[in-house]
Every structure is written in C-alpha cells, then in structure tokens.
Amino acid sequence: MRDTRGSGADDRRWRWWARGPGQGTGMMFAALRRWVGSLGFRGRESDRNEVLDAEELARWYSGLKLEERLEFSRQLAPRVRAGRTVRDTSTLPAVAVGRLVFEQDGPNGPIPLHHVKVELWDRDFGAPDDFLGEGFTDPDGGFSVRYDPEDAGVGDLPDLEVRFFEPQHTFRPDGQVVETWRRIGSEQGPDDHGGLHFDFGTLRLPYWEYDSTTPLARLLVTEEGTAPTAYAPGRAIAMLKAVAPVELIKRGHLLQGKLGQAPALEKIQADYPEALTVRMERESPGSTRTDAFFGERLLNGMFSSILDRDPEVPGDTKAFRLYYPWNAYEQDGVHCLPDVDVRLRLVEERLLPVRIILGMREPGATAPGSPVTRRSYTPADGGGWEAAKRMARVSATLDTELGNHLGQCHFNVEQYAIAAHRNLRRSPLRWLLMPHLREVVLINRSADGFLVGSTGYITRASALVERAVESRLLHLMGSYDWKGFEPAPPICEGHRYARAAGLFWKLLGEHVDAFFAEHGAAVEAEWREVRRFSDDLVAHSAPAFVCRYLRATVPGKAAPWFVRSERMDLDAKSVEPTPKAVSAVTWTDVPQPGEVEALKRLCRYVIYFATFRHAWANNLQWDDAGEVLYACLGLRWGKGGVLSTEADLDVAPSPEEATEMLWISWMLSKTNYGFLLANEESDVHPRFVELLRAHAAEFAALGLDVRTVSSRINI
CATH class of the missing domain: 2.60.40 (Immunoglobulin-like)
Structure with a gap:
C-alpha cells in the first residue's frame, strides 16, 4: 500500500492553506482546533475560542519532530478532506x-x-x-x-x-x-x-546525466558541480570514527618520508592495528604462508572468486584453475606483474595449490603482449614455490580490487543506479531497488582520483599504468550481465563463501518474489518505465568482451570445465553483431511472456552485488590485505630479482605505498554505515530485514555476521 504523506513541498502547500483564500480554510482551522484540543492542549477557558494566526501556526508546526508532524497529518487530514469538496x-x-x-x-x-x-x-x-x-x-x-x-x-x-x-x-x-x-x-x-x-x-x-567521455556507464558530475544525490548524514560520522586514528598514523609516516627519515616496513606495520595474518603469525609463526592457508583464502577470503575446473585434466572433479592474464596490459616496468596460472586440487576437503605457472616478462618490458618466459613451480621447489605463491597472492589482491570489488560491485551497480534514477518514478520497482542504489555514484566519484586515474593508488602501487587500468576495467565491465546469473555452488563443505552466497541468493529470491506478488500488477502497469530503464542499461553498457582463449574454447562447445552460472551467456553474445554486456529486459512498452521473470532476476542480481557480494569483498580487506609483506597490489623487480624472499625489501612496496595500503585496507573494512538489518533510513522493506535476521545464525555458522552487510555501496 502507498501512503502519500508529503514532506517539504506538502508543508509549503499546507502553509498556503493556512494563510491564503480558497475552499476549506475555515474548516481546516476548526479541525485543527478540535485536533489540538483532543491532544490535551486546553489552555485557559477564555482562550478556547481564540484562533491561532497563520504565522504562529506555521512556527508551531515547523517546530514539531518528524514523527509528530506525521501524527498530526494522520489525525488532521481526514477531517479536513471530509469537510471540503475536492477542487475541480x-x-x-x-x-x-x-x-x-x-x-x-x-x-x-x-x-x-x-x-x-x-x-x-x-x-x-x-x-x-x-x-x-x-x-x-x-x-x-x-x-x-x-x-x-x-x-x-x-x-x-x-x-x-x-x-x-x-x-x-x-x-x-x-x-x-x-x-x-x-x-x-x-x-x-x-x-x-x-x-x-x-x-x-x-x-x-541536468539530471542524472551520463558522462560521454568514458566508455563505462558513469555519472557526469562537473568539477564545480555536485551530484544529484547525497550521503546519509550518519555516514560522515562513521567515516570519521573509523578513520581518524589511522589517519594520524599515515600522516606521521608520510611526513617522516618527506624529511628523509622514512620508517622501516616493520615499524609501519607495527603502528597500525593488528591484522588477521599478523596475529596468526604472532600466535603460530608460518601459519599464514602454508599451502592450506593459501587455498583457504581463495575459497573464503576477500579473494573468493569463480573456480573453473582444470581443463588439462578433463573429468577430474577435484582439479581447479585460476588464471590472471596480466600480460595483455601495458605495465610500468617498475613493478613485476606476470601472467599467473594457478592449479589447485581438493585433498581431504582442503583446497591446495599444486602448481603455479608464471608468464614472466623481461625486466623493464612495458608493452602489452610482451614476450614472456613461462616458469612452472610446485611445492618441491622450496623457496621458489614460496615466492610463486606470494606472486599469486599479489595477483589475486589486484584482481580482487579491480574485479570483485571495484568493477563487479562499484561500477557495475553504478550503471543500474543511473538508469534507475533516470527512469523509475511511478513504478513500484524503485521501492525495491533504490535503497540499494543510493550513494554508489558518490563513492565511485571519489574512487576516480583516489584509487584509479593518473594519481590513483592502484596506478601508483601496481604494475598497471593508467591506460591499462582503464582497459582492464572496460574488459571486466564487458563481462558482467544479470541474465542467467546465479552464484556458483560450493566445491566442498568448507567453501563457506559459496554456501553463504547461495543462502543469501535464496532469501533474496524470496524477498523479490514477495515484492512482485504484492506490487507486480502495478509494475506491469508502468512497464514503459521498465522499458526505458532497460534501454538505458543496454545503450550505455560496455561492449561485451570475451578474451581470445574463451572465444576459442567455450562458445558452441560443451566445455564442462567452465563455470557458466556467474558469467554472461557467451553463446548468445558470440552471435550478436555488436553485443553489449548487459542484456535487455524488454524491448516493448507492454511486458511479453517471460519478461516479468527476467525483471525479477535483474532486481535480484543488482541487490546481491550491492549488498552481500560487496560486503564479502570489502569487509575482509583488513584480514587479507592488512599485512604489507603478505599481500599488496604490486611487487617491484628488485635488485636480485622479484622472486626473492620476504626479507628482500627491494621487492616489497615502498614505505609510502605501504602506509597508504594499510590505511586504505583499514578504511574500507572498518567504515560502515547503512546496514541492512539496522535499516537506518527505513527505506528497505521490513520483510527483507526480518528474513535476514531470522537466518542470522546460519550466516554466522558460515563466517558472516549478517549485521555487517550494508544495504548499499557507500565505501
């Protein structure tokens, strides 16, 4: 049901009622006096017939709390409307x-x-x-x-x-x-x-305009202008509370560096709060560098991503592969970022790395597609194996920041936010989607200079130059589509991330189904808005991107090793003349068979990435990227070669990059406001809140405190 009580505009109209000529004014005052009297504001006997003047009445009303004004409206409106004729x-x-x-x-x-x-x-x-x-x-x-x-x-x-x-x-x-x-x-x-x-x-x-200077669907905000939305007030307080302590630490380190007295990495690390891997190493030295821990974090850490079967061992359901194709992009020649091909195997319900193949450029090579030498490492290689695992961790960290986090959550959700704000007004669909689309364009605008761009941290701290970061994001955005998406099933009992994702997806489906059961007819009645929403999504999405390897091995083939449930439909995209990443929901102003179900799938997809998926990738950053020597965005070539030990600080990030990394990891993980269960703005349907709360114990058993999942992306 819809309650159309107004806010500012309606308050102004109400003041006009109080002061101006027209029907109902006298009855409005009479009703007001009766209502005020019913609340016990009797005054003196001689005052009962006095009429409040308009200015006094407006001051009194504006001084009420929101809930008092809402109660006032509930009590007064029926009496006013019952006593007057609706104006023709x-x-x-x-x-x-x-x-x-x-x-x-x-x-x-x-x-x-x-x-x-x-x-x-x-x-x-x-x-x-x-x-x-x-x-x-x-x-x-x-x-x-x-x-x-x-x-x-x-x-x-x-x-x-x-x-x-x-x-x-x-x-x-x-x-x-x-x-x-x-x-x-x-x-x-x-x-x-x-x-x-x-x-x-x-x-x-000028309202929710697209930025035509970028191939991604991004909001246009001029340098002197402001975005057509704003953060909730409580978010600034949450940011200050979380970041203020580490802000002073970072500033101190940077000042020492400017004075030529940069602190050692060990001192920098010790000045920040203790991260998960640091604590584990203190309690059990070497525990975070084991093969078992490496596999565990690929399953359940911030690095959690799709695990394809190993195509070189067909039919083996316990063999898996992760591949990071960094040689396709221009690099700075200072940091080393090889292609990383990780082969893994389930052994007694534990995911263990068994081989790592690195496609190494020559030191200083910068061009995309540079010649590489492939080097293979196994656990039998001792120090070489440990160095290869470290390189793979760094690769996974960079891929997570650009892919799982920035691309798949932040920029992916932004394209839905822009299209929704431009088109959804009468459709009840906005009640379902808008709580999860607010503020994302604001935090993404901050990321434009803070994380990416010529001076962004990712550009400075990784091997990828600015053009390469842009290309990688365009390729990633070209691979994301709502159509057919469903979280991949767990590969083992200990795959907590996949099990939590499946549970959240299931509950989200129940929420979306219940919403459409209640409002589906009204959504169909305003289908023209859905059509325009869909048109904007398709028109402004990135070109569909499929790398050469997948084009040759997946479309039109069985490829049982390839996990399709979280990927766009490569078969469908391969036959389109100029395919876009995002599929259309509808091409008509009236829903056709199957299109309402398609819209439900889109809504489920958007909310999933704005809530659960972002929370998992973002909130675990301090656990997995809170120790400089364990994981960072880039290793330098160093004087003795990049594949040396952690003791070789020529390979590690510089002191400046190290303190910035720790500050960023802490800020991203610890700044949270706008929780789903708290529902601070009351904009999320309470049914969804209660549904998640009822399953909080199940999520906790999988390592997720559902109270820490935000309703939208604002950090």
Whole structure:
C-alpha cells in the first residue's frame, strides 16, 4: 500500500492553506482546533475560542519532530478532506504548459523526463510563496498545470515559477510505503503575468546525466558541480570514527618520508592495528604462508572468486584453475606483474595449490603482449614455490580490487543506479531497488582520483599504468550481465563463501518474489518505465568482451570445465553483431511472456552485488590485505630479482605505498554505515530485514555476521 504523506513541498502547500483564500480554510482551522484540543492542549477557558494566526501556526508546526508532524497529518487530514469538496482544476481559468527534458540529447534528439512532479508557484518577495497548482510530466515530458490567478492574493498578479520534484520513500513497520518529494530543480517564468496562458517552452534539466567521455556507464558530475544525490548524514560520522586514528598514523609516516627519515616496513606495520595474518603469525609463526592457508583464502577470503575446473585434466572433479592474464596490459616496468596460472586440487576437503605457472616478462618490458618466459613451480621447489605463491597472492589482491570489488560491485551497480534514477518514478520497482542504489555514484566519484586515474593508488602501487587500468576495467565491465546469473555452488563443505552466497541468493529470491506478488500488477502497469530503464542499461553498457582463449574454447562447445552460472551467456553474445554486456529486459512498452521473470532476476542480481557480494569483498580487506609483506597490489623487480624472499625489501612496496595500503585496507573494512538489518533510513522493506535476521545464525555458522552487510555501496 502507498501512503502519500508529503514532506517539504506538502508543508509549503499546507502553509498556503493556512494563510491564503480558497475552499476549506475555515474548516481546516476548526479541525485543527478540535485536533489540538483532543491532544490535551486546553489552555485557559477564555482562550478556547481564540484562533491561532497563520504565522504562529506555521512556527508551531515547523517546530514539531518528524514523527509528530506525521501524527498530526494522520489525525488532521481526514477531517479536513471530509469537510471540503475536492477542487475541480479543469474549470480553473489559467494554464501553464511546457516540456521537461534531460540536459543532454540522445541519438534521436531531446530525451523526455517523464512522470516528474511539477508544481506551479507565485513568487512573493518578503512573504511565503503562493502555491497555484500541480501536475506531472507525461511520457513525452510535457506538463500542463491549471490554476486560478486570484490564488496569488488580492491585487497581486502571479510571478510564475515551476518547480520539479522526484519521489522519495520510506517503509513503515507494517510494510506500507510513505512517499515524500525532493525538489530537483526549478524554472522562473514572467513577473506579474496577467494572461491566462503561459508556455514555459522546452526546459532542460541536468539530471542524472551520463558522462560521454568514458566508455563505462558513469555519472557526469562537473568539477564545480555536485551530484544529484547525497550521503546519509550518519555516514560522515562513521567515516570519521573509523578513520581518524589511522589517519594520524599515515600522516606521521608520510611526513617522516618527506624529511628523509622514512620508517622501516616493520615499524609501519607495527603502528597500525593488528591484522588477521599478523596475529596468526604472532600466535603460530608460518601459519599464514602454508599451502592450506593459501587455498583457504581463495575459497573464503576477500579473494573468493569463480573456480573453473582444470581443463588439462578433463573429468577430474577435484582439479581447479585460476588464471590472471596480466600480460595483455601495458605495465610500468617498475613493478613485476606476470601472467599467473594457478592449479589447485581438493585433498581431504582442503583446497591446495599444486602448481603455479608464471608468464614472466623481461625486466623493464612495458608493452602489452610482451614476450614472456613461462616458469612452472610446485611445492618441491622450496623457496621458489614460496615466492610463486606470494606472486599469486599479489595477483589475486589486484584482481580482487579491480574485479570483485571495484568493477563487479562499484561500477557495475553504478550503471543500474543511473538508469534507475533516470527512469523509475511511478513504478513500484524503485521501492525495491533504490535503497540499494543510493550513494554508489558518490563513492565511485571519489574512487576516480583516489584509487584509479593518473594519481590513483592502484596506478601508483601496481604494475598497471593508467591506460591499462582503464582497459582492464572496460574488459571486466564487458563481462558482467544479470541474465542467467546465479552464484556458483560450493566445491566442498568448507567453501563457506559459496554456501553463504547461495543462502543469501535464496532469501533474496524470496524477498523479490514477495515484492512482485504484492506490487507486480502495478509494475506491469508502468512497464514503459521498465522499458526505458532497460534501454538505458543496454545503450550505455560496455561492449561485451570475451578474451581470445574463451572465444576459442567455450562458445558452441560443451566445455564442462567452465563455470557458466556467474558469467554472461557467451553463446548468445558470440552471435550478436555488436553485443553489449548487459542484456535487455524488454524491448516493448507492454511486458511479453517471460519478461516479468527476467525483471525479477535483474532486481535480484543488482541487490546481491550491492549488498552481500560487496560486503564479502570489502569487509575482509583488513584480514587479507592488512599485512604489507603478505599481500599488496604490486611487487617491484628488485635488485636480485622479484622472486626473492620476504626479507628482500627491494621487492616489497615502498614505505609510502605501504602506509597508504594499510590505511586504505583499514578504511574500507572498518567504515560502515547503512546496514541492512539496522535499516537506518527505513527505506528497505521490513520483510527483507526480518528474513535476514531470522537466518542470522546460519550466516554466522558460515563466517558472516549478517549485521555487517550494508544495504548499499557507500565505501
């Protein structure tokens, strides 16, 4: 059910009711007096017949807490509405018309801003403005608002202004939706307009625009501008609380470096809080460098990713492979980043590495596709094996940051956020999706200079130059699609990540099914919004990308070693002339058979990556990237070669990169606000919250405290 109690805009209209002429004013005051009296605000006997003036009434109302204003509205509105006749706006003598479009044109010209709320006001200098009327833009962006010029006040010709609003929502504990409106723009018309018709013309609103300078679906925010959204207030406090202690540590290290007294890596590590691997090494030296721990973190750490079967041992269900193709990208020549091919095997329910093949460039080689020498290492190689495992850990760390974390969660979810904000207003679909799409564009904008770009930490601390980081992200984004996605099943009993992912996916399916059971008919009634949402997604998604190896071995072939459930459909993409990564939900304004189920799958996919998947990749960063010598984004060639021991600090990150890495890992893992179960903004359906809470013990048994899963990506 929908509760359309208003916020700011409705408060202003209510003040107009209190002060201006028109139907219902006297009855409104009478109802107000009765309601105030029913709450016990009796006053003196002689005061009972006094009428509150409009200014005093407005001050009193604005001073109420939100819950008091909501209670006031619940009590007063039925009495006001019951005692007055609804105004027939069709008989009003004047009309204001216009058309609202996006600032940037599409391939076919202006893009209409449909279903935006439009309010017509009379601007008053030195006094509250007068509300004249309201309406909504139609599918082509057009609006028409009828009004009575006399509502501007006695002897006052209206100074016209149109104001635009987008919907916001919260959920009450019973699941009822409370809708409010947020102002997103305005346009002034003529002063002292005495006519009965005014055409505002075509108005362009810079609203959730795409950045045309990048091949990824990114939000355009100018250097001097601000994004069309904002962080929740509590997020800033959470950031300050988590980061302030380590911020001082990092600044101290950087200052020492500038003075030529850079601290040793051992001192840098000791100054930060104790990470998981540091604690384990203190309690049991060598425990985090074992083959068993290496396999455990690939299963259940922040590195958790798809494990394909080993194609070189067909039919062996216990043999697996991870491959990182770094030689395809330009490198800086300072850091060493070989191709890494890890072969693993299940032994007594433990995943163990059995061979690591490194495709090594010559030192200093920078060009993509440089000649490589393949070197194979096994546990029998002693120190060489340990060095190869370290190189594989570094490779997995970089791949996680660019893939599992930044690409698959942050930038992937951003493309859905932009398309949703541009198109979903009447559709109940926004009640399901918007809580999980808020704030992601803000944190991604921070990442543009902080993590990636010419001065980003990933660019400085890894072998990948800026162009290579951009290419890698484009390739990754070209491989993500909602269609057919489902978390891969666990490969063994100890695969806690996969089991937790499967449980979360199952519960998410129940939540989405229940939502569509309640609101599916309304979603279908507003299918045009779904069509435009889908169109934007497809048009702005990255070109579908399939590497040469997969193109040769997967499409049209059985390839039983290849895990398909988490990948886009390579068979379908390979036959499309110019395939895009993201598949369409619909191509029509009316749902066709199977398309509602497809939309449900898309919703499930988006929420999964904005919540569970991001939490797993992000919240474990301090555990898996909280020790510089254990894992980092890049190893340097060093004087004696890159495959040396951890004692060779010429290979390790510089002191500056080391302290930045620890600061980033702590900040990402420890800054959290907007938890699903806390539901601080009450924008997540309480049914989903209770569903997860009911299974908290099952998640805890799998190593996940579901209370730490955020409802959206904001860190």
